[in-house]
Amino acid sequence: MTIVAGVDFGTLSVRVSLLDSARGRLSTAVAEYPLHRKREDPDYATQAHADHMQALARACRQAVAEAGVSGSAIAAIALDTTGSSVVPVDAQMQPLDEYALWCDHRAKVEAQQITELAHQKKIEAIDWCGGVYSHEWGFAKLLYWLRQNPDKRAHFASAFEHCDMVAATLAGVKNPADAIRSVCALGHKWLWNPRWGGFPPQSFFSALDPLLDGVCEKLRGPVQTSDHLAGHLCAHWAEMLGLQPGIPIPVGAFDAHWDALGAGIREGDVVNVVGTSTCIIAMSRSAALVPGVCGVVPGSVHPAFTGIEAGLSATGDIFEAIARRAGTSVQALSQGLEKYHAGQTGLLRLSWDNGDRTVLVNAELGGVTFGWNLMHTAQDELFAALEGTALHTRIILERMAEHGVRVDRVIHAGGIPQHNPVLNQVYANALGKPVLVPDGLPTSLGSGIVALVAAGAFPSIEAAQQAMCLPFKTFQPQPAAAAIYEQIFPLYRDAYFALGRHDAKAQPLGRVLPELRNIADRVRAQAPQA
Secondary structure, three states: OOEEEEEEEOOOEEEEEEEEOOOEEEEEEEEEOOOEEEOOEEEEEEEOHHHHHHHHHHHHHHHHHHHOOOHHHEEEEEEEEOOOOEEEEOOOOOEOOOEEOOOOOOOHHHHHHHHHHHHHOOOHHHHHOOOOOOOOOHHHHHHHHHHHOOOOHHHOOEEEEHHHHHHHHHHOOOOHHHOOEEHHHHHHHOOOEHHHOEOOOHHHHHHHOHHHOOHHHHOOOOEEOOOOEEEEOOHHHHHHHOOOOOOEEEOOEEHHHHHHHHOOOOOOEEEEEEOOOEEEEEEEOOOOOOOOOOEEEEOOOOOOOEEEEEEEOOOHHHHHHHHHHOOOOHHHHHOOHHHOOOOOOOOEEEOOEOEEOOOOOEOOOOOEEEOOOOOOOHHHHHHHHHHHHHHHHHHHHHHHHHOOOOOOEEEEEOOHHHHOHHHHHHHHHHHOOOEEEEOOOOOOHHHHHHHHHHOOOOOOHHHHHHHHOOOEEEEOOOHHHHHHHHHHHHHHHHHHHHHHOOOHHHOOHHHHHHHHHHHHHHHHHHOOOO
């Protein structure tokens, strides 16, 4: 019998689960922390490292107390986090600012410049992240921060993804060069791959902006998969968490990647981690480029496979926004949705309220709904948003399949599918595939699985999954509804590419959404502040 702690840092809270190798999950505790937004800047989203660590301590102590075990019985702790959530640090590993969270979209200009220069200089890394570097990713956020904070540049020693920063903090690392970095984080968000020797050449970054002179040296250090250790729990944080010092801390990863492990992913599966946004995770024995897909990285999900990541920039956030505008809640607005039929609203809703992560990778887009009439309701829009996110997911899965990624099963992880059977059925109908939903919440189960392997309780991730993963509930496609979506999907696909692209094929439509956004940005900038 081995007990471990699995930690999952989400957008608004941290979840700590204690897993027993023989008995399964013993307890789960959650502690919240603030997300800092600015009404005058909708792209702004930050969080404080201290808030994260204090919440981790509260949740860990609560989980131990609720399990009725001694903290000294915990044999390992593993953690996953959001990403790309980036914090700059000084030479003593002290944060110079708050994290630019995954949903902080201020670095759009920097991302465009990285993309353009990478193609101009034929940097191979840009092809392996779908051909477009995202404003959500590490180098764009770091460059934006350096440009905006001239008074802090002299103290800048390095930058870390949240998962690597927390692991280094727990291990007591005081020198940035000594911190072990995650293949998952650097491979998916920082242009890193052993295929080209790690990062692109320093000359590329210096040509991008002299502020990045020496950045490769500042980011140097061991880069490992999660079957390696980031360190061992130091005495200070052992006391704060109520655990035994010296227990192993495996190299961390992003939440969606380990949620996929907790959901039971195997080769041929696609796991949709549906929450505020959607991360779409697959893995393959072989590594192949997938245009428009934001990451193909060996070892990022499972050390023995190539991880493939895609996703939607907003999912649950869209549902919440619809309900908020209607002056109600998603739960209340969802009452009666089970009576809706495929296509009955006559609405076609594109899920671009927070931009497009895959396959267009275009931050300048906005939500679009076709087909309004005077009798439509907020509930109609909510159902159309369920359909729209499902059809967008189909765009992504078809792109992956076109480029050799097996899509045999679709698994729904994340918090929303656990409480929304209508969503699961709509996705099964729109995708034309069975949708499997774990019978219980798999969040933090993946990190617990990695911790169990690190503690020696199981010889492999597969063995730990076999013992720990939950059984599935299955939503089968309904033939009549699936036939309707076969008619709707070509319309969705046509609108998606016509409105979402800047190239000549889009003709004038491709200009509409970016220009509306640019006009709004200019008006806000010129208007007097209230």
